[in-house]
Amino acid sequence: MIRFECDYLEGAPVQVLEAIAKANLEQHPGYGFDPHSDHAKDLIRQACRSPQAGVYFLVGGTQANLIVLAAGLKPYQGVIAPQTSHIFNHETGAIEATGHKILSVETKDGKLTAQQVKEVCRSYWNETHKLFFVQPGMVYVSQTTEVGTMYSKAELAAIYDVCKEYHMKLFVDGARLGYALEAPGSDMTLADLPQLCSVFTIGGTKQGALFGEAVVVMDDELSREFPYHIKQRGGLMAKGWLLGVQYEALFTDDLYLKLAKHAADLAVKVHDGLKSAGFDFYFDHMTNQQLPVLTQAQFEALSREYSFDLFAALPDGRIAARICTSWATKQEDVEKLLSDLKKLK
Amino acid sequence: MIRFECDYLEGAPVQVLEAIAKANLEQHPGYGFDPHSDHAKDLIRQACRSPQAGVYFLVGGTQANLIVLAAGLKPYQGVIAPQTSHIFNHETGAIEATGHKILSVETKDGKLTAQQVKEVCRSYWNETHKLFFVQPGMVYVSQTTEVGTMYSKAELAAIYDVCKEYHMKLFVDGARLGYALEAPGSDMTLADLPQLCSVFTIGGTKQGALFGEAVVVMDDELSREFPYHIKQRGGLMAKGWLLGVQYEALFTDDLYLKLAKHAADLAVKVHDGLKSAGFDFYFDHMTNQQLPVLTQAQFEALSREYSFDLFAALPDGRIAARICTSWATKQEDVEKLLSDLKKLK
Amino acid sequence: MIRFECDYLEGAPVQVLEAIAKANLEQHPGYGFDPHSDHAKDLIRQACRSPQAGVYFLVGGTQANLIVLAAGLKPYQGVIAPQTSHIFNHETGAIEATGHKILSVETKDGKLTAQQVKEVCRSYWNETHKLFFVQPGMVYVSQTTEVGTMYSKAELAAIYDVCKEYHMKLFVDGARLGYALEAPGSDMTLADLPQLCSVFTIGGTKQGALFGEAVVVMDDELSREFPYHIKQRGGLMAKGWLLGVQYEALFTDDLYLKLAKHAADLAVKVHDGLKSAGFDFYFDHMTNQQLPVLTQAQFEALSREYSFDLFAALPDGRIAARICTSWATKQEDVEKLLSDLKKLK
């Protein structure tokens, strides 16, 4: 069985494992108050060209999302997010469990537009009796999105402008940020992010860490209060240095982006192979979550040797499968897959 | 600087690191639905002689506490716990943030008695207008306690009897369970725990894992619903196999208890050394958190070479320091410390 | 200014005011533990032919909704509700503030269908990894709906069947229940409700009480626990007898239904008058919230003498206005309004 169902199948590259092994028997102060964590934070600030940013390490993505939103919203506020977003669909109501409504917006391609955000805000702020409605307090987008599409710099900037106009924070969930930055057509670097939002994450779990999400906070008040929220939500790791050493490794010699590039290149290979073999796409893009449309028969045939995610069951009976590449994906596995896919057509 | 401030200074023993490294490039299904996790759960069930128990892995202790309590309590119920307990004092209101009151009870030595629990329940159930009061729905104890004392089998059994009488669940927080089981005077084994409570944890973070708490659930309904609560609170690890392989290693060849024994033996050494040197104890016991009382001058003198936790500032100006041993504590460090302590008297 | 914007403009009919005045200087035990409340509950049980029902009085509708849902849902469950429902749109996130997601469903006419409910449930229960999704635990409908449509007995029964199949409770928000029961075409009586759902409200605020919603609970466990939830959410009235005496009055000599009939008859008059004058309807039905479509000019012209609710701004620039009748609406005001409306055409 060759697995393509997600981008967190394997552990971590050798540099990360070695960093953990090397620090393993050092005696570290707890909770991330250790020199490795400090150094990792500095490396991230440098990579983002943002010496004032607050940087915090968390273990997982849902945890990061719920903490950022619970910290950034007032009790009567909600977060605007795409209907396809992870927080709206795949977190067992984690955001609502912190007391906040998700103001979901239907999108064409998993991406919010500045115009849509503006409409939600206008509609709220034009209400006579605003007090019956949930006030939009933040906007949540992910880069890449749940369906693999991605925002351009201009698109994010336009959303952020609307956010500033309506006194909202913008949160960019970067669980797959590296895979976006290295995808063909990307016009963004890590150093752009601090200008484009109030808070973003640099995902580790899917991009070369055993686990870990770095939260980069540009908003001063949010940053100052963030540690309290982390602890209260059970997100403070006793051995915080484990997150520190991993991000130290990932942000040394550009490892983070190199790993991302590997996945991005293989994603293009998968995409082009699928296209030339004549497959349709559920959403057609070049990032690391490829969503080809297969017949039931094709899906079953392939499932004997490969595992995919059943991303969506289409009304016509076909299946949108998710095929992910990651830093750990093997070139030969991709080639074998493409050759087997071709035979099905 | 030799550190004694807590029992989670170092990473993990070689067996645990090797287990991670070995599984690192395997392709694992996500979220703990992998063979390593299944195997680890079986090993734990065997060690606990409890084939029907639900076993779940979480990353950290506060996370475990808040999920167990949020899962086990109805909205109008609270948890009875010692005033010195971790949940009452050191979790930034994590339990209250899930909506539940902690019904705190002052104790002599960090331990609830069955009698105290009974009094809280009687007082509630005898109330005419119960609906104004928080109903006790669970009891929380930790083994060892926050101050290092421990429950005997009979003491826990008595508390559990009261719990059953008043339809409450009993939760034993075992962040340091192994250190209790291997302490001198312990009359309990892992196999006793399932008979003594509704749910307990087998702590990894402080006892040989890089991170991880195993939650063992004896209550059927709680067990069935537990995974939903885990995900909702951000506690579901994407690469759940990381927890699985660690607990596999810890529960192979009795590693977990061997590591605990190492810490327990050194704790006795520290205790006896302190005693013979004439130090008082804040709480006098033989487990891995020793709490000698030092003068300011002694504390400062030692702090040049050692780090301790300032556990409590006493009214007479002296300091109760916390000196922890763990699976990773070096015999020679303990000897040096005791010799330096003696010189201070 | 003649007001038609809602059905809670005036206080209460003379019978209700007199009942309060009469009991005013009696000495009542607090919190609804008084003979008037007991009697009112019995009258309601009789009217519903349901001697075992739990009956509880609350002050307002949002309060009733949030308490019923917080009491009836487990933390990881959500409630299925129409996208147009009051709880989804007009309660400032009150339901989410108790930790629960509203699983909203787009409807044709403000009414959920059994088929739609079934689809949500199927989709959830067919999921492989259910634990990422919010489990449907209750269904919320209102009778009449927010747009004035109403469920037939068969429609509610079909939804309730689906609820039972999927172990969900059905909650019927009856803020306007009487107005539904007395509307033309209604095939339901109060005595049918207990067979059609797990819990329902008999609205007072809009139907003849100064304030008050009676919650009738058929589910035994929900009923037993309900008082605790009421108190915890701040819904327990100190002078609960105020609710008791009002419902005593409303359920004596069929006052409740007589008041409803008055509103229902005038609603028909408004509807027929609008229709014969050639107005379109946003939703065309015969209940007490009439939603004619007006041009901007018509809306403004009428607003000089009347107040309406601006129910919706249509894409073509026209306005759906809400014209409500109630127990207090005057026949002559309706006639004047219809005559003025006719002149605008």
Add this chain to the structure above:
Amino acid sequence: MIRFECDYLEGAPVQVLEAIAKANLEQHPGYGFDPHSDHAKDLIRQACRSPQAGVYFLVGGTQANLIVLAAGLKPYQGVIAPQTSHIFNHETGAIEATGHKILSVETKDGKLTAQQVKEVCRSYWNETHKLFFVQPGMVYVSQTTEVGTMYSKAELAAIYDVCKEYHMKLFVDGARLGYALEAPGSDMTLADLPQLCSVFTIGGTKQGALFGEAVVVMDDELSREFPYHIKQRGGLMAKGWLLGVQYEALFTDDLYLKLAKHAADLAVKVHDGLKSAGFDFYFDHMTNQQLPVLTQAQFEALSREYSFDLFAALPDGRIAARICTSWATKQEDVEKLLSDLKKLK
């Protein structure tokens, strides 16, 4: 049976009932956006000599407490309150249900001292790892307290000074504010309150309204956001004018204080009668909740003709009974009670 168990046995004085009756068939805009509510707010601002204050009307006390605290605290903050306080003991965990811990302080006489508040704050702010602790964000006191004692101006001012020093809000729960203001020894007027705290309530339920608590908010940000919190917690009354007209009546011709004086004078009578008859007091003070200590036999004898609250069961087997006076208490009932009490000695 003559009832003395609480101060909310009866409805309202004739002026309040008449005000409701008079406005009953007016057509009022909903939710307190009506002229009566506006006028009542102005009257309160005048009485408080505080033209800028935000004034909001709520139905009940627990509701007021939970809304004020949920609105005024950040998620990681808690409220300092006496262990005897209503919020800590008698609200079914309503505050914790909004996610906040109550930092309870043991008191001598139900009153927090500035010194005690300071110690809690110092202890928190001196902590090295503050992030493990609940940050004190507000202080809650009630005037009179749950045990009937009351704060002097200087005492409140001292607490408020500490609050300002540590960036906390001070909330004075005035469910019995009038009874405090009119008690012998009071050195405070309504006009002093705005200088002494961030937010306070002027209780109606126990002091002449059928129901209602006026929340007076001096903190600008809290005031601006307050309406959203009210609606979200189910506290917004549809017929808000009902609260408006009651407070209009109460704040016309000093009715509020006159009613309070009646209760206060009778309380003194009860107190002096008890004293001269030789009864001990659980807490000895002159306000409207008198707490004499009775033997079981005395308590039972009296309970044949009177109802009291069993306030506390004393270790020596005696009972602290609560005897309340209110605006509605009859002089002859007090005289009969005192005469019967005397006979028991």
